[in-house]
Amino acid sequence: MKKEQVVNSQFSVWYPLFKKHTIKSLILPLPQNVIDYLLDDGTLVVSGREEPPQNSQPNNNDSDEEEDVQWSDDETTTTVTAPEFPEFNSKVQEAINALGGSVFPKMNWSAPRDANWIAMNSSLQCQSLSDIFLLFKSSDFITHDFTQPFLRCNDDSPDPLITYELVLRKWCELIxxxxxxxxxxxxxxxxxxxxxxxxxxxxxxxxxxxxxxxxxxxxxxxxxxxxxxxxxxxxxxxxxxxxxxxxxxxxxxxxxxxxxxxxxxxxxxxxxxxxxxxxxxxxxxxxxxxYTTSEVTVQPSPCLSYRIPRDFVDLSTGEDVYKLIDFLKLKKSQQEESDEEV
Ligand SMILES: Nc1ncnc2c1ncn2[C@@H]1O[C@H](COP(=O)(O)OP(=O)(O)O)[C@@H](O)[C@H]1O
Ligand SMILES: [Mg+2]
Missing domain, CATH: 3.30.470 (D-amino Acid Aminotransferase; Chain A, domain 1)
Known part of the structure; x- marks a missing residue:
């Protein structure tokens, strides 16, 4: 496989050629600060939630208008919130509305299929940028699009330059x-x-x-x-x-x-x-x-290995995903208590 074949199979290359025969979609270039946020391995913090203090340091050295970390005066009540991208957020929201209010998100090549378990509805259906961030930040498939798009290409030419894109497709219930x-x-x-x-x-x-x-x-x-x-x-x-x-x-x-x-x-x-x-x-x-014939026993879902144990999934089903985080915190504090007792 040649690097050029990978370049040609980007969404923004094939979509204009076959627009009439595919699901209506919009393509937004990802701004650099959003790319940095998506690639940052730090704790997953989605906008709108307050999280307890993390081990990160305040980010004083940049003049970026986006606020990455909010520190209150009193050290004991320090909170870390997700960065806000007001301009990008309104572009995304506008696109989502234009596509009917619900979208299927993907990048140049991949959708975050390995991360659907983390979403509240266990699906890739998104209504807002924070829904998209939660999936993208949890997905190895998305990281692959960013970091290794030319993996397994067999030509030694330098890697072509890629413009990273957020693809929003009108949500359709596909059987x-x-x-x-x-x-x-x-x-x-x-x-x-x-x-x-x-x-x-x-x-x-x-x-x-x-x-x-x-x-x-x-x-x-x-x-x-x-x-x-x-x-x-x-x-x-x-x-x-x-x-x-x-x-x-x-x-x-x-x-x-x-x-x-x-x-x-x-x-x-x-x-x-x-x-x-x-x-x-x-x-x-x-x-x-x-096709799979009836004699073949049903096989495990190919994305299963990306998931967390079933019990955890059950725990968060029908509830918001933070319930699971709360549960893990409770477990940790119980553990600490019992450690103290010893
Ligand atoms: N617009 C959509 N709405 C709902 N589900 C979709 C949509 N587009 C794709 N899907 C589902 O997601 C799966 C993966 O989509 P695809 O675009 O092929 O991503 P990838 O290349 O990462 O596998 C599809 O097989 C289909 O089941
Ligand atoms: Mg594909």
Whole structure:
């Protein structure tokens, strides 16, 4: 995979090309002070909450109009609050309102899918900048976009300059069984995989041919030869009326999850095998179609390892996430008390 392929698969590059076929979105450049805040490893402090004193020092040396740390006169009541970004905040709020009040946030390439457990509603649905900050600051996928976008690229050219962007997409309730990933090599659709391979969806096996046909038509009519690279991976959603929508575009390479294929197969140049028996004898040119069959036991969610233990999740379910923090503080003070007793 070449660095150029990664550059081309940024949201702001593909969105204008396929605007008509995807979810309405707005792109805002991330100001440097917001980038610094997102990359700062310090304690997660989201605006609007007061937290007990942290081990950080007051930030006196900058002339930035943003206030990072508030220190009161009395040392015992010192509070640390999240920095405020009034100008950026109002731009974001305006964009969220223009998109109907609820958005799905992502960056140049990734959404914070590994962090949804931390949100109050366990979802990536955001209504404000502080909802977005909470997800972004908790996500390794977002950190990856900032720090290692060219990981696994095999050309030695210097890293292209990236303008970091906040992408806000109108929130849509997508049913996971309607999502598919399509692999394109040399402008040919070679494979289609169910995107949520952890589940068996009855309608996918029943409508396999219809689905495959509609995705091929969508590719031929709207995508083929219209992108900057001839190798790429695109994600689609097929809604209940059978209409197909483009959801995302990804580089053709190992940074992109190959789902029910392997990268070895996809790059081998051999014709891929589908799931149905007659696959090889029917249409010569149709892509291999793979989905999770009922015989396969349901697999764990791929983002599970990013989460905290289930008990903690349960504890915060239906409550705000600070309940969990309060619980941990209570545990700590109980621990300290029992240590003193010894
Ligand atoms: N606008 C949206 N509203 C609600 N959910 C969305 C939206 N866009 C994407 N999703 C869901 O989030 C998942 C990941 O989105 P995607 O843009 O592909 O991010 P990534 O490239 O980080 O995986 C999709 O598979 C879909 O289920
Ligand atoms: Mg993607």
């Amino acid at each position: 996971p069984g309607g999502e598919f990933r399509c692999f394109v090599k040399e402008n040919k659709l070679i494979g289609i995989s169910q995107r949520d391979y952890t589940q068996h969806y009855d309608h996918v096996s029943k409508q396999e041919e219809d689905i495959s046909r509609s995705l091929q038509d969508f590719f031929k009519d709207n995508i083929q030869y219209k992108f900057l690279d001839e190798d790429f991976v695109f994600d689609v959603y097929r809604d209940s009326q059978g209409r197909v929508w483009l959801i995302d575009l990804n580089p053709f390479g190992e940074v992109t999850d190959s789902l029910l294929f392997t990268w070895e197969e996809l790059t081998s140049g051999h014709r891929l095998r589908g799931d149905h028996v007659e696959g090889d004898t029917t249409e010569q040119d149709s892509p291999a179609f793979r």
